Amino acid sequence: MKRYLLLFTILSNAFCIECFEETGWCYNQSVNFAFYIFEEVSINDTELNRGILEYDGTVLCPNNDCDIVGAFNGDICVGWSIYYINEELDNRFTLPVNGYDGNEYSSGYLLNGDIPTFKIFDASNNHIFEGYSAIDIPMFENFGGFIMENLYSSIDLNISNLKSNDFDLLGIYPNPFNSRTNIVFRNESNTDIKINLFDLNGKQIQSIFSGKITNSIQSINLNSENLTSGVYIMQFNLSNNNKKYVKLTHLK
Numbered sequence: 001m002k003r004y005l006l007l008f009t010i011l012s013n014a015f016c017i018e019c020f021e022e023t024g025w026c027y028n029q030s031v032n033f034a035f036y037i038f039e040e041v042s043i044n045d046t047e048l049n050r051g052i053l054e055y056d057g058t059v060l061c062p063n064n065d066c067d068i069v070g071a072f073n074g075d076i077c078v079g080w081s082i083y084y085i086n087e088e089l090d091n092r093f094t095l096p097v098n099g100y101d102g103n104e105y106s107s108g109y110l111l112n113g114d115i116p117t118f119k120i121f122d123a124s125n126n127h128i129f130e131g132y133s134a135i136d137i138p139m140f141e142n143f144g145g146f147i148m149e150n151l152y153s154s155i156d157l158n159i160s161n162l163k164s165n166d167f168d169l170l171g172i173y174p175n176p177f178n179s180r181t182n183i184v185f186r187n188e189s190n191t192d193i194k195i196n197l198f199d200l201n202g203k204q205i206q207s208i209f210s211g212k213i214t215n216s217i218q219s220i221n222l223n224s225e226n227l228t229s230g231v232y233i234m235q236f237n238l239s240n241n242n243k244k245y246v247k248l249t250h251l252k
Contacts, residue, residue: 023121023128025070025077030106032099034144037092041069041083041151043122043129051082059084068121071097076108078116099142110140120153129153132174134251152176167238169246176249183220187213194237224250
């Protein structure tokens, strides 16, 4: 498994299709592109499995266990790469992202001013996760180069414990989060639910929700306007004083 990343290689491979079979991610190399450059990409604060960057610009993955980072415009893949770090140059990961160049094969690709999204393929469990940037993602610009901070994803292991016959936490998206995050849960009992946010010292920081919800799926926004960067604990106070907890990470 290998990928070509250098500029001259990208130009020489224009109009070629690149596919990653495990995910079904495919894109045509466009004449228009930009580089999004990340310090690191991680899942649950653990760096992805790296490939090996060769001197000719190829990225090798001898054991086929490397993680993959993809770029998207909506549902359309506009680039992907084996994760690597260029230790000889800048100690960063560079992902070429493709734009629309007027040809049919690049229809739906990024236009100047569009903002790409990112996904991470975890090779250890064949799962795809949404990627979240520690800073606002810059708008695409042909031949641009955007130096980012880290790209993150999170699998909160505590979510699996937040299930019962009446209550099911369906997800917290995104987590880690920057300005706001969505809390999605299902409640099948006619009971009051309180959702509170605490810091790691046990001090209540915010009351997120308090009320009665019956037989429905709810999505509640948490606004982080008054939060500092750090780790927080969200408490779900259910019926019969049954309490459950999940960890959140706020990036500012």
